[in-house]
Amino acid sequence: MSELLDLLDTLPWLPALGWALLNFVWQGALIGVLIAGALRLLAQAPARHRYLVCGLGLLWCLALPLSACLQAWVAGPGELEQALEFSSELLWMQALTELMPQVVLVWILGVGLMSLRLAGGLWWVRGLRRAATPAPAEWQLRLELLARRLGLRRPVRLLLSEAVSGPVALGLLRPLVILPCSLLSQMPPALVEALLAHELAHVRRWDYGINLLQSLAEALLFFHPVVWWLSERMRAEREQVADALAAQALAQPRDLARALQQLSEWQPPVLPLVQAARGRHGGLLLQRVRGLLQPGERLMPAWKLALPALLLALGGLLAQAQAKVNAGSEAGTEAAVLAALPPPAASEPEPAGPAASAVAAQAVLQAASSAPVQPTAVLAAPARPTTSGWRLPVNARHAVVIEEGSGRVLMAKDADEPVPIASLTKLVTAMVVLDARQDPQEQLRIADEDVDRLKHSASHLKVGSRLPREAALKLALLSSENRAASALARAYPGGLEAFRLAVRRKLQGLGLQRTVIQEPTGLSPENVSTASEMARIAAAASRYSEINAITSASKARVPVNGQAREFHNTNRLVGRKGWDILLSKTGYTEEAGRCLTMRMKEAGKAVTVVLLDADGSAQRLKDAAAIRRSLGR
Structure with a gap:
């Protein structure tokens, strides 16, 4: 249920x-x-x-x-x-x-x-019409005379049946009147005609x-x-x-x-x-x-x-x-806890292959977050909420909003507590898969191993379905398909163990100390991170042009078994009027609550938003709307 x-x-x-x-x-x-x-x-x-x-x-x-x-x-x-x-x-x-x-x-x-x-x-x-028998010709004639008096030009049949206990009129194009069989013998003809007139x-x-x-x-x-x-x-x-x-x-x-x-x-x-x-x-x-x-x-x-x-x-x-x-x-009564974002390690590797073309577009954010801390920098101490409304009573229990370019923390709430991140995991899965530079058109098959037996989540992909690796990546990121993410990890060079090792190396390269990824879908509550480190994951994912293009689209047509099927973004804000979303990923499990990470622009400002453990999708959207309003002030 x-x-x-x-x-x-x-x-x-x-x-x-x-x-x-x-x-x-x-x-x-x-x-x-x-x-x-x-x-x-x-x-x-x-x-x-x-x-x-x-x-x-x-x-x-x-x-x-x-x-x-x-x-x-x-x-x-x-x-x-x-x-x-x-x-x-x-x-x-x-x-x-x-x-x-x-x-x-x-x-x-x-x-x-x-x-x-x-x-x-x-x-x-239907059964009554089939079981009924035609009435005597004399009564059919009387019915037709009554129909003319009433100005009724459609032909109407008179039938008899033991299944009814009173007169009943049925049908539209081929109307008929059904009488109980015994009514003709037990009621005077004039009274039967009166009942027929009523039904006509x-x-x-x-x-x-x-x-x-x-x-x-x-x-x-x-x-x-x-x-x-x-x-x-x-x-x-x-x-x-x-x-x-x-x-x-x-x-x-x-x-x-x-x-x-x-x-x-x-x-x-x-x-x-x-x-x-x-x-x-x-x-x-x-x-x-x-x-x-x-x-x-x-x-x-x-x-x-x-x-x-x-x-x-x-x-x-x-x-x-x-x-x-x-x-x-x-x-609503919880105070917003503002905390600085820990700087990432300087040894973070650049993505290889086609993703490298997006590096320059995101270099400003990474440079700001990895640059040496100056005495006057905002990151030197927890940022204070300004009078512009950044003391937001967001419903999410863990949140952070970071201004790109300056790296300034605009708002944070319990941003360094490790918690389950659900399908936000798929951003890491996508980066690791893209780093492997495998053939995007190679056909993957959804196997029984890809079926979720932990949460028993629903899926649009049946066991045996075939789709290109590129399509599986779209489904994993756009509509958060768990079976697609699992198939991508299984098809990684060397299999699942090699995939897990690549994930650990990726997290180490990003300098993430509190993020743990045990499997590729996010269904496991052991996949944890903090709001601050999820912001860093989003910044790293934004360097991949494929991830940006997929997650910023409201829908996509994806070939499954050779048939193009349309899938929609799980973030309802993507594609909506007034929202300029550059990257997005949602997540949900019972342990993680409603989660969202996205990069967006508003009033000339580009920010990374992370919301973890909101009470519901409506609350999550309301939090995002409140953040957007504050950006416009």
């Missing part, structure tokens, strides 16, 4: 969908109040007016969350930062944002169950199709009682509208009332599943008749059955939100 939540959390449309669903809770309640007031004013009006109001209300319910999702989609990624800025001080909004994967997952499961319910009903209707009125108004749309609305918005109330009220008003049309086509309109009364006395009980499957035409018709004959007898509305589950779900979400709020309050 946690893997599914993590997968959902990577989807770019998830926050918009989650907030649309949560906002609809109060929006739907407001719609219910407005529609209830309108129905009260129209209590003496014709039923078709109340039916129209209910239909518009249900359409309104569908339109609100849909329009919210479309607005977020059209607005594009640039709106994310504004939303994060707006909610920077609202802990309850932060807590709800953290729960978005759970909210969307519950919604998906609910929609799935409701869709199965609807599919079961349609399957029952449903056919004339395309009520079967409208009922299917209502069922879809119930499936999509199953969690809101107002949707169920509107849908039931709409069905009840629909029956009265059909009654009015049928009465106009009958020579004796009172025959319909007599037919309904006799039908209610004659008809045996119907299972709720069967009522739901056939669209509740007959079921609501009988409920209305019983309400007229026995005012004290009322059936429990369907939305009341869903209310206890809704209350339990809301209670659980509120409890989790309160826990997140408490955790966020404690994190």
Whole structure:
């Protein structure tokens, strides 16, 4: 389940969908109040007016969350930062944002169950149509005469079946009316005609199709009682509208009332599943008749059955939100610990091969970080937060922001504590693989050894998949594919042991004293580093043009088994309006929390940002947005 939540959390449309669903809770309640007031004013009006109001209300319910999702989609990624800025001080909004994967997952499961319910009903209707037998020719002729009176030009068939306990109209393009076999012999012909007129009125108004749309609305918005109330009220008003049309086509309109009364006395009980499957035409018709004959007898509305589950779900979400709020309050009170970045060793080797072309572009940062410390240099003592807002209450438990060129530490928070770094490991993996200068077009095969049996993480690469080394590198860095990173390490000259030895040499060359890399993916909690040393790793990785190009792209098309497939960057900020990201890598495990390292430019400043152990992806993005705002001041 946690893997599914993590997968959902990577989807770019998830926050918009989650907030649309949560906002609809109060929006739907407001719609219910407005529609209830309108129905009260129209209590003496014709039923078709109340039916129209209910239909518009249900359409309104569908339109609100849909329009919210479309607005977020059209607005594009640039709106994310504004939303994060707006909610920077609202802990309850932060807590709800953290729960978005759970909210969307519950919604998906609910929609799935409701869709199965609807599919079961349609399957029952399909079987009913096949099992029914044609009615006698005399009754088919009577049905056609009634259809002409009602102005119905579509051909309608009359069938008989023992599977129904009352008349029912089904179908859109090929409509039919099904009667119980025994009804023709047990009810006077005039009353049977009245019931047929009622069902033909449903056919004339395309009520079967409208009922299917209502069922879809119930499936999509199953969690809101107002949707169920509107849908039931709409069905009840629909029956009265059909009654009015049928009465106009009958020579004796009172025959319909007599037919309904006799039908209610004659008809045996119907299972709720069967009522739901056939669209509740007959079921609501009988409920209305019983309400007229026995005012004290009322059936429990369907939305009341869903209310206890809704209350339990809301209670659980509120409890989790309160826990997140408490955790966020404690994190917000931590003081930012500012520390200087330890200088790297002067013996750091330059990357060989194609990566060497990017050395000059990053020489300024490396020179600043490796130059002798001057008495007046900022690194001589912990940097003090300025009045420009660098005392940031970031959620990440370990963070550092370094200005490139000067090497000045703009902000640090517990930056020298070794902690798990999750998939940030893949930056080191990529550097070691590129240093080996192997053929980028050599085909690699995903083997059983590449399957994650530690965290059981999901993967887009099946065992047996083949892809070029260059493609595996893209997948490891862009979409953080663990199997791709593992395959790259296995294919290193000399195998995994040689790869691990090369990693240790790389870390020693970078002068990293507190960084330990045991395996290439970052799944192991034994892969640890500090925020300060991760900044140095990012600076070293930025010297590789391949790493810069891959991690600064929002998406890429990668050949897998000869088929081009599109993969997206795990950092949602890459490619978003207003963000100039030069290098990026995210990471997540339960032990490491949400991690991010990136090089970015803002207001003419180039900085390296490292965030380790944030409480969630939303918190991680909020921290990055706060840092970017401070750079622009």
